[in-house]
Amino acid sequence: MKDNTFKIIAGNLKGRKFNFPDAEGLRPTLGKTRETLFNWLQFNIADKTIIDPFAGSGALSLEAISRGAKKVCLIEKNRIVFKSLESNFKLLDTFQYQLNNSDSIIFLDKQNNSPFDLVFLDPPFNQNLIPITLELLSQKNYLHNESQIYIESEFEITPKLLENHLGYDCRIRKQKKSGNVHYCLISLEVI
Template sequence: MTRRRQQTGRNMPNNRREGFVRIISGRWRGRKLPVHDVEGLRPTTDRVKETVFNWLAQDLFEANCLDLFTGSGSLSFEALSRGASHVTMLELDKKAAEQLEKNRTMIGADNAKVHNTDSLAFLKQPGTPFDIVFIDPPFRKKLLPEVFDLLEQNNWLAPNAVIYIEAEKELGELDTPAHWHMNKEKAAGQVCYRLFEREEA
């Protein structure tokens, strides 16, 4: 149980009222996708998601995306709906990963791949560069520094990759690589979300 809570992303509040995520725009606009009830799961809210995808509007079409700590798949399926060429989803919890696969099949997202795996273990392999990376790890587990290092060390980022990071506001300024430049930043409640653009080191 401890391992699962450490690695499952999108931590959902205890007063959760809905068992689904909604696709806001694009090919599958309005579709509601079931979410497996995993302890600690928190889908990115519609308000935050709409802001994020407005930020990504110029970068998303035909982009190859990596979603770490996928959780509910809220960001992955939104990206696919809006024209991403492919999304790779990483989720450690078996039931959550099975639900992601069911949702992928249900909407016919053939350009997505679900991996039931630990995101950090996956990143320790030699990588293939991605255009967009979504990073929304479970809060207060201090996972971000290792994620940043592994993305850079193992060739997971395209030269001008765009990186979205959602983290607890209390962390303050993030210690990202020097050649990651923050373009956007907003906060909602206790969450801070940021968009970085990478320049080739």
């Protein structure tokens, strides 16, 4: 039988288990990968604002809240997955989150007033969503010159891809591969 749960690694929710439904393309970030990401971020998560455009199970956002993130905006299109997110987040004794049942591309195509410190960009694979999402994030004021972007993808993220789709100079600070998943952390700089 498939175990559709994940456990929070550190912070005030450490050890808590959360459930997620079976859904096409839903693959929660593995614990080992989450641990690597949050080691990369070190102490740069507390009091940060985060947007998670393809929230899925919510594992990254829950881990960030556990570690003291100020506010997390989650977007999830799949209604069943969204209902699971609602159930999981209702268990929290916090209002550090905003859940949106919406198509991320439509949501991000609206001008934003308050840029985010960090983006968790982990879209469904093989749908070519990373380029358009990066463009919308930079064009619609979701980023500022000290924002960081974490990307999980089925291919290696290159400086050329970032240069073509972000309105910022940026630097790939860390990059790894686990199985068939590539992941990296990017820092931005104003052009």
